[in-house]
Amino acid sequence: MMQIAKYLVAALFVVLCSACGGSSRSVEMHDQPSVVWDSAEEFTYDNSDTLYRRNISITVRYDGKMTAESVPMKILTVSPDSMVLEEDFTLRIPQLADMRPEEHTFIYRKGVLLKRRGEYMFRLTPLEPVEGIASVGIIVDEK
Numbered sequence: 001m002m003q004i005a006k007y008l009v010a011a012l013f014v015v016l017c018s019a020c021g022g023s024s025r026s027v028e029m030h031d032q033p034s035v036v037w038d039s040a041e042e043f044t045y046d047n048s049d050t051l052y053r054r055n056i057s058i059t060v061r062y063d064g065k066m067t068a069e070s071v072p073m074k075i076l077t078v079s080p081d082s083m084v085l086e087e088d089f090t091l092r093i094p095q096l097a098d099m100r101p102e103e104h105t106f107i108y109r110k111g112v113l114l115k116r117r118g119e120y121m122f123r124l125t126p127l128e129p130v131e132g133i134a135s136v137g138i139i140v141d142e143k
Contacts, residue, residue: 027059029137035065038129043122043138047080053111057139058091058124061103066132069093074125075108080118105139 028043037060060071071091078084091106114120122138 025141027139029135031135035134036131037133040123040125041136045120045140047114052142056109057105057107059105059137061135062132071130072127076123078121080116
């Protein structure tokens with residue numbers, strides 16, 4: 001009976017720790033139907049917590065047709081109170097050793113404090129068409 005009580009206490013501890021200290025993560029991916037990324041992709045993130053710092057990353061899934069070493073783009077961010085920030089950003093793409101699809105995540109911002117509750121919009125726009133990108137996404141997670 002004592003052994004069962006120890007297991008229950010340990011299980012309760014794990015559940016409480018994961019509920020209190022777990023990090024939340026929002027991932028949104030958009031597939032590119034022609035495996036060519038050539039137009040703006042918009043992503044939204046509904047921020048409900050203004051106290052935690054977030055890491056914001058861009059993720060791409062690409063295949064053996066990918067020949068570009070870098071992907072220059074514009075990133076437009078619109079906050080819930082309509083503040084707009086647009087900036088240049090470049091993804092440095094690692095070359096594939098073989099022809100199977102790969103997915104890589106690139107840090108865009110670390111430790112960002114999203115000060116407003118509500119929906120943030122991120123628009124990623126490549127400056128030129130990029131062949132071989134099958135999917136583009138954004139990840140927002142608690143630091």
